[in-house]
Amino acid sequence: MEFDLIELIRARAAVRREDVLLGIGDDAALLRPPAGHALAVAVDTLLEGVHFPVGTAPADIGWKALAVNLSDLAAMGATPAWALLSLTLPGADRRFVEGFLDGFTALAEPHRLALVGGDTTRGPLAVSVTVHGFVPEAQALRRDGAKAGDAIFVTGTLGDAAAGLACLDRERADADRLLTASVDSRKALIGRLNRPTPRVAAGQLLRGVASACIDVSDGLLADLGHVCRASGVGAVLDADALPLSSALLTLFADDARDFALRGGDDYELCFTVPSERAADLIADLSRQGCGVARIGRIVAEDGLAVRDAAGRSVAVSASGWDHFRS
Numbered sequence: 091m092e093f094d095l096i097e098l099i100r101a102r103a104a105v106r107r108e109d110v111l112l113g114i115g116d117d118a119a120l121l122r123p124p125a126g127h128a129l130a131v132a133v134d135t136l137l138e139g140v141h142f143p144v145g146t147a148p149a150d151i152g153w154k155a156l157a158v159n160l161s162d163l164a165a166m167g168a169t170p171a172w173a174l175l176s177l178t179l180p181g182a183d184r185r186f187v188e189g190f191l192d193g194f195t196a197l198a199e200p201h202r203l204a205l206v207g208g209d210t211t212r213g214p215l216a217v218s219v220t221v222h223g224f225v226p227e228a229q230a231l232r233r234d235g236a237k238a239g240d241a242i243f244v245t246g247t248l249g250d251a252a253a254g255l256a257c258l259d260r261e262r263a264d265a266d267r268l269l270t271a272s273v274d275s276r277k278a279l280i281g282r283l284n285r286p287t288p289r290v291a292a293g294q295l296l297r298g299v300a301s302a303c304i305d306v307s308d309g310l311l312a313d314l315g316h317v318c319r320a321s322g323v324g325a326v327l328d329a330d331a332l333p334l335s336s337a338l339l340t341l342f343a344d345d346a347r348d349f350a351l352r353g354g355d356d357y358e359l360c361f362t363v364p365s366e367r368a369a370d371l372i373a374d375l376s377r378q379g380c381g382v383a384r385i386g387r388i389v390a391e392d393g394l395a396v397r398d399a400a401g402r403s404v405a406v407s408a409s410g411w412d413h414f415r416s
């Protein structure tokens with residue numbers, strides 16, 4: 091079964107690059123990284139029923155499998171170049187692979203990402219993508235550079251993907267409020283869940299400017315917590331500055347802030363910047379069409395605090411996506 095599928099994948103792997111000396115078809119790909127750059131490498135696996143709901147369209151799975159990996163490269167400030175694709179399929183399902191490739195290539199092509207190899211096996215549906223990108227050695231963004239006094243920013247809006255998942259869950263459980271509520275808002279939130287947009291261009295703009303960066307995959311509190319631990323600092327967040335989409339506010343007005351703080355799967359970038367460089371960076375990101383919100387500041391003392399406009403602390407329990415879901 092595999093050979094037909096591999097041939098199908100090879101025929102559809104449209105992006106060609108000069109730095110691919112040998113792509114799909116041999117025992118290994120041969121690749122030529124550019125001089126003076128670090129090779130940024132990341133892998134993420136998506137399991138049906140864990141990382142995407144059962145019944146997700148194959149094209150959405152293909153898009154998301156690549157998007158979550160490109161988001162990791164974005165968080166490092168790297169420029170995407172190559173990918174490996176490991177597909178585990180219950181059967182030789184050509185239609186699934188066709189749909190999967192529709193979504194995968196729709197995202198690979200604008201990023202000039204070449205699919206250079208992979209693996210195809212039989213088993214419960216799982217997709218693993220490995221991406222490779224380049225970043226000038228001294229300019230890679232990391233988690234461990236945040237300093238007390240730095241401003242904390244996040245791109246786009248937060249909480250939408252988790253709210254999209256809640257929409258899907260409630261559609262199954264009870265057909266009332268959300269079905270009669272704004273169809274456009276539901277579509278927008280579910281779209282954020284199924285087709286996240288990795289912030290690749292924003293990540294490259296942050297090179298040499300951001301003191302630390304992470305992509306928001308597990309929820310803002312969890313991921314900013316990783317930055318704080320790696321940097322040996324703490325953070326104070328302004329609850330009223332969290333960027334909330336109109337779709338989230340329309341459907342989840344009461345819980346919007348919780349979704350934004352704890353919901354995962356948004357794949358926005360959270361980063362820190364010395365405050366004197368913040369204004370220029372906001373202007374640069376805005377010119378690129380990337381929304382960005384200043385949501386707090388780094389402090390010397392450990393821990394994450396969330397305050398409202400009056401300075402009162404907003405209760406936050408243990409962070410993280412798993413916790414939020416349970």
Ligand code: ADP
Nearest residue numbers: 096099114115116117175176177207208209210
């Ligand atoms: P081997 O047994 O030597 O590992 P395979 O038969 O697994 O080779 O794969 C043959 C070729 O097809 C290799 O170049 C491999 O990288 C590529 N390939 C296999 N599966 C995929 C996939 N899902 N996506 C992209 N390339 C693949």
Ligand code: MG
Nearest residue numbers: 115116117118
């Ligand atoms: Mg071999």
